[in-house]
Amino acid sequence: MLGYYFFLALRSLRRTRMLTALMVLAIAVGIGASMTTLSVMFLLSGDPLPAKSGKLFFPQLDPSTGATLRHTPMDLLDYTSAHDLWQAHRAPRQAMLANAATRVQPTVSGQAPFIVQTLATTSDFFPMFNVPFRYGSAWSAQDEQRAAREVVISSTLNQRLFGGANSVGRDVVINGAQLRVVGVLDDWRPRPRFYMVVGARFSGGDTADLYGPPHDVYLPMPTGVDIAQADMQPFTCWSDGMVDPHHMTTAACAWVALWVELPDVAARDAYRRFLDDYDDQQRSIGRLTHPKLTRMMSLHEWLDFQQVVPADVKLQTWLAFAFLLICLFNTVGLLLAKFIGRSNEIGVRRALGASRKAIFGQCLVEAGLIGLIGGLFGLFMTVAGIYAIRQQPVAYADLVAVDMPVFVLALGLSLGASLLAGVFPAFRASRVAPALQLKVQ
Amino acid sequence: MMQIAPILAALKKHRMATFLIAMEIALACAVLCNALYLVVERVRLSHVETGVDDDRLVAISLAGVDDAQAMDLGPRLRQKLGSLADVESVAVANATPFGPQAGEAGFRIDPNDPVYRIQAHFYLGDQGFAKTLGLRLVSGRWFTPDEYAPVEGFLPKASSLLVDADYAAKLWPGQNPLGKPVLVTNLTFRVVGVVARMVRPNPNPFAASNSFITPALAGKGMASVYLLRVAPGKAADVFARATAMITRDEPSVILDATASGPLTQLRDAYFANTRSMAIMMVGVIAALLLVSALGIVGLASFWVQQRRQQIGIRRAIGATRRDILHYFQLENFLIVGGGIVVGMVLAYVLSAVLMKQYELPLLPAYYLPYGALILWLLGQLAVLGPARRAAAVPPVVATRNI
Numbered sequence: 001m002l003g004y005y006f007f008l009a010l011r012s013l014r015r016t017r018m019l020t021a022l023m024v025l026a027i028a029v030g031i032g033a034s035m036t037t038l039s040v041m042f043l044l045s046g047d048p049l050p051a052k053s054g055k056l057f058f059p060q061l062d063p064s065t066g067a068t069l070r071h072t073p074m075d076l077l078d079y080t081s082a083h084d085l086w087q088a089h090r091a092p093r094q095a096m097l098a099n100a101a102t103r104v105q106p107t108v109s110g111q112a113p114f115i116v117q118t119l120a121t122t123s124d125f126f127p128m129f130n131v132p133f134r135y136g137s138a139w140s141a142q143d144e145q146r147a148a149r150e151v152v153i154s155s156t157l158n159q160r161l162f163g164g165a166n167s168v169g170r171d172v173v174i175n176g177a178q179l180r181v182v183g184v185l186d187d188w189r190p191r192p193r194f195y196m197v198v199g200a201r202f203s204g205g206d207t208a209d210l211y212g213p214p215h216d217v218y219l220p221m222p223t224g225v226d227i228a229q230a231d232m233q234p235f236t237c238w239s240d241g242m243v244d245p246h247h248m249t250t251a252a253c254a255w256v257a258l259w260v261e262l263p264d265v266a267a268r269d270a271y272r273r274f275l276d277d278y279d280d281q282q283r284s285i286g287r288l289t290h291p292k293l294t295r296m297m298s299l300h301e302w303l304d305f306q307q308v309v310p311a312d313v314k315l316q317t318w319l320a321f322a323f324l325l326i327c328l329f330n331t332v333g334l335l336l337a338k339f340i341g342r343s344n345e346i347g348v349r350r351a352l353g354a355s356r357k358a359i360f361g362q363c364l365v366e367a368g369l370i371g372l373i374g375g376l377f378g379l380f381m382t383v384a385g386i387y388a389i390r391q392q393p394v395a396y397a398d399l400v401a402v403d404m405p406v407f408v409l410a411l412g413l414s415l416g417a418s419l420l421a422g423v424f425p426a427f428r429a430s431r432v433a434p435a436l437q438l439k440v441q
Numbered sequence: 442m443m444q445i446a447p448i449l450a451a452l453k454k455h456r457m458a459t460f461l462i463a464m465e466i467a468l469a470c471a472v473l474c475n476a477l478y479l480v481v482e483r484v485r486l487s488h489v490e491t492g493v494d495d496d497r498l499v500a501i502s503l504a505g506v507d508d509a510q511a512m513d514l515g516p517r518l519r520q521k522l523g524s525l526a527d528v529e530s531v532a533v534a535n536a537t538p539f540g541p542q543a544g545e546a547g548f549r550i551d552p553n554d555p556v557y558r559i560q561a562h563f564y565l566g567d568q569g570f571a572k573t574l575g576l577r578l579v580s581g582r583w584f585t586p587d588e589y590a591p592v593e594g595f596l597p598k599a600s601s602l603l604v605d606a607d608y609a610a611k612l613w614p615g616q617n618p619l620g621k622p623v624l625v626t627n628l629t630f631r632v633v634g635v636v637a638r639m640v641r642p643n644p645n646p647f648a649a650s651n652s653f654i655t656p657a658l659a660g661k662g663m664a665s666v667y668l669l670r671v672a673p674g675k676a677a678d679v680f681a682r683a684t685a686m687i688t689r690d691e692p693s694v695i696l697d698a699t700a701s702g703p704l705t706q707l708r709d710a711y712f713a714n715t716r717s718m719a720i721m722m723v724g725v726i727a728a729l730l731l732v733s734a735l736g737i738v739g740l741a742s743f744w745v746q747q748r749r750q751q752i753g754i755r756r757a758i759g760a761t762r763r764d765i766l767h768y769f770q771l772e773n774f775l776i777v778g779g780g781i782v783v784g785m786v787l788a789y790v791l792s793a794v795l796m797k798q799y800e801l802p803l804l805p806a807y808y809l810p811y812g813a814l815i816l817w818l819l820g821q822l823a824v825l826g827p828a829r830r831a832a833a834v835p836p837v838v839a840t841r842n843i
Binding site (some may be wrong): 018019022023025026029030033066067068069070071101102103112113114115202203204205206208230231236237238245246312314315316318319320322323325326327329330332333334336337338340341388392393394424428 | 457458461462464465468469471472475476479504505507508545546547549555556557558560594595624626627643645646647648695697713714717718721722725728729731732733735736738739740742743744746747791794795798
């Protein structure tokens with residue numbers, strides 16, 4: 001039966017080419033626009049670390065002093081608080097992180113020095129965030145403690161400095177200090193660069209840069225403090241002339257992030273209590289003076305709070321779906337016109353014994369066929385749309401790609417949408433009274 | 442005009458189809474008005490008034506300057522850049538328009554309220570800053586030579602600042618901003634002058650000129666950004682010579698390529714993303730109008746075909762071609778009009794959602810007539826083909842059975 005309806009639908013579509021083309025085009029454009037934006041939206045709002053994001057937490061407190069009070073904690077901690085919490089080792093894994101811009105002196109003569117984005121961190125960083133290594137490994141906790149002159153570099157920097165060869169054991173000169181490479185990362189492109197999201201909520205939705213490549217240089221925190229202290233990028237400072245970039249470990253500045261991995265709810269509650277207790281204790285000895293302002297967000301909450309998905313992308317998605325809705329209304333209208341235009345034929349079929357259900361089914365098959373054809377064209381439009389996005393001057397442009405789920409979703413969505421659009425027109429068509437139509441004939 | 446009643450009567454027979462077209466137009470109207478607004482806002486942003494002489498300025502930004510170097514690098518480079526041909530003056534600063542922000546900080550304007558709730562960009566500039574940029578003073582005074590102070594942390598230990606005029610009006614509505622306090626960290630500044638305009642380094646739709654200027658001495662903490670005022674038309678030339686000089690004379694410094702160049706070039710690069718977003722929005726608007734037009738063409742063609750006999754009868758009893766044409770045009774005008782009325786309400790609903798989610802300002806009312814006009818024109822254009830076909834129906838059709 002379905003095969004016969006399919007045959008009838010094909011015939012009918014061929015008979016009204018113009019109307020069919022209009023419907024297919026409308027669906028294709030709607031699907032193309034919504035699938036393109038949805039691809040970008042999926043890509044940018046996805047979980048950056050699906051296996052673990054529920055177990056990673058970002059403890060915060062208010063270390064600032066002086067006359068000015070805050071109503072939310074700063075995005076980063078001062079060194080003392082971060083170091084105290086980190087050293088307590090109350091979580092299975094914890095890492096301190098700080099941003100710096102350091103200067104690499106290539107060992108190859110003729111290459112000019114350049115600036116690289118550097119992360120000073122601690123050894124748990126790599127296993128905690130599932131960072132993949134191509135060569136070597138992270139530095140050891142012992143080496144970290146004695147501020148060993150060791151470094152982990154990204155595959156990009158390895159390509160630039162060593163032509164992609166295994167550079168473990170070779171030297172890199174950073175800020176004038178000679179550092180031995182202990183590890184080279186494999187291709188790693190977390191999206192967003194979730195481990196260091198600072199101040200994004202103040203950017204007015206302009207967060208595309210968070211989806212760029214991650215850091216190129218990873219230093220053990222003590223080594224970083226030794227050789228790049230003055231290059232650390234603070235979130236803010238609050239002191240009375242105590243801000244000396246050469247003494248960042250004691251400066252009244254927030255510049256260190258702390259991440260902890262907590263496997264279950266009990267561990268989470270325990271750490272939250274530990275954080276509060278630490279805050280109370282520091283207040284009692286007078287190091288912290290402002291009203292208590294502790295907070296511990298999960299990775300997911302933190303990314304939400306920082307509004308990391310670019311506002312432009314969210315807007316485009318809204319627009320695209322409003323657009324798809326318009327295309328649907330359009331299709332409902334055109335299908336209605338098409339089916340009612342065929343009242344005669346339907347009347348004859350009804351008179352010859354076709355049930356209302358049969359007519360309804362036949363019309364729905366026709367609507368579905370239009371949806372499928374529109375979906376196929378919509379796929380081409382999606383590919384074109386994604387190509388257009390890849391040409392845009394945004395940091396995530398190279399990440400956007402057509403993938404299988406999008407294909408399946410596009411076809412599914414267009415089929416579903418056209419069936420939905422077909423329900424009312426098909427119902428109306430199935431109500432055609434046979435006798436009346438025959439009389440007119 | 443007398444045709445309206447029969448048109449409405451005829452539409453009653455096609456309630457569903459009429460409703461669908463009207464709803465399509467309503468949705469299109471809501472999306473169109475909001476999308477148009479977003480495009481216009483973006484285009485407006487990319488034409489943001491900077492308050493400085495864009496085409497006369499060249500920015501040189503250095504990366505990785507440490508404090509040990511900065512002490513003499515600042516004054517030395519200022520002198521060297523100033524002695525290049527076609528350079529009229531040089532300023533050392535912490536940031537340049539369309540470069541990275543350098544002095545974003547929270548501050549208070551009420552000494553009795555200890556919590557800060559607002560933030561702005563604090564420019565640091567040396568003695569040549571105002572003259573080099575071409576700033577215009579609207580009230581108060583410029584800094585006096587003794588007010589320039591060395592940088593401690595990220596701000597100079599000074600006590601006076603200049604403020605952007607629009608921002609001053611926002612901070613102290615209806616009051617004279619001169620003498621008002623601005624409290625940052627433990628420093629208290631007083632407003633001594635108001636400049637007509639000083640764009641922030643990274644203007645965005647929510648904040649374009651929330652900026653202060655503080656008097657700072659070149660050297661430690663301020664030796665990375667140099668602004669050059671050049672002779673007209675010489676910006677690219679001066680930039681090439683300046684970079685050549687730096688590579689030759691100062692091999693230890695690294696030029697920050699993304700924040701260096703003629704200011705007009707930095708401006709273009711800064712707005713590249715905004716422009717491409719605007720172009721994309723225009724694409725969406727065009728596709729939207731296309732689809733709506735297709736819907737109208739399809740349905741109108743269907744109606745014409747269905748009413749061939751009635752049209753023939755009307756023609757046979759004396760209606761002219763023009764009458765038939767007008768009938769369909771007026772019918773379309775009424776349907777689109779109905780859609781627009783609903784669409785205006787929808788436009789505000791959508792705008793309210795966007796406002797809540799993305800802190801966009803509410804859709805200004807003057808977009809509604811524009812949206813209505815565009816859709817009416819679109820409707821008329823789309824219905825023209827089917828209506829002309831209707832008008833071409835000969836009266837003899839009336840005598841035939843279908």
